Amino acid sequence: MELYRCEKCQTTYDEIELEDLNNSCGCGYTFQQDKWTQETPARLKSLSIEARVTSEYLEVDWSDGEGYYYMTSIFSEDMEFTNIWRHKTREDAMNCHRKVVNALYFGKFTVHDYEITVSELP
Ligand SMILES: [Zn+2]
Numbered sequence: 001m002e003l004y005r006c007e008k009c010q011t012t013y014d015e016i017e018l019e020d021l022n023n024s025c026g027c028g029y030t031f032q033q034d035k036w037t038q039e040t041p042a043r044l045k046s047l048s049i050e051a052r053v054t055s056e057y058l059e060v061d062w063s064d065g066e067g068y069y070y071m072t073s074i075f076s077e078d079m080e081f082t083n084i085w086r087h088k089t090r091e092d093a094m095n096c097h098r099k100v101v102n103a104l105y106f107g108k109f110t111v112h113d114y115e116i117t118v119s120e121l122p
Contacts, residue, residue, distance in 0.1 A: 002060045004031060005069060031059055036090060038097055042104040051076035055097040072096045082117045
């Protein structure tokens with residue numbers, strides 16, 4: 001069973017415990033509602049398309065207990081993006097987020113059919 005982790009105090013709960021608590025952690029954090037997310041519009045100048053870079057706190061560790069609770073990804077109406085970056089801290093997520101926005105702006109990616117892959121981040 002997946003464990004949900006409070007971003008504020010790091011307490012973990014299983015689904016049934018969370019339901020009993022009405023999604024509220026004792027520290028004041030409300031699951032789903034208080035989830036940290038950051039979204040930045042990004043323009044791919046060379047292709048004239050718009051995308052958005054999204055970073056978020058997942059609340060659930062989808063990395064099999066390795067502790068990667070944060071994720072950065074890219075969305076666009078026009079293209080598919082292949083990259084997903086996982087992070088253990090919000091700070092790492094914010095750093096990566098900024099680098100991805102820059103990489104898109106400065107054309108540091110490769111295009112294959114409708115798929116875009118960001119090359120190595122600075
Ligand atoms: Zn908490």
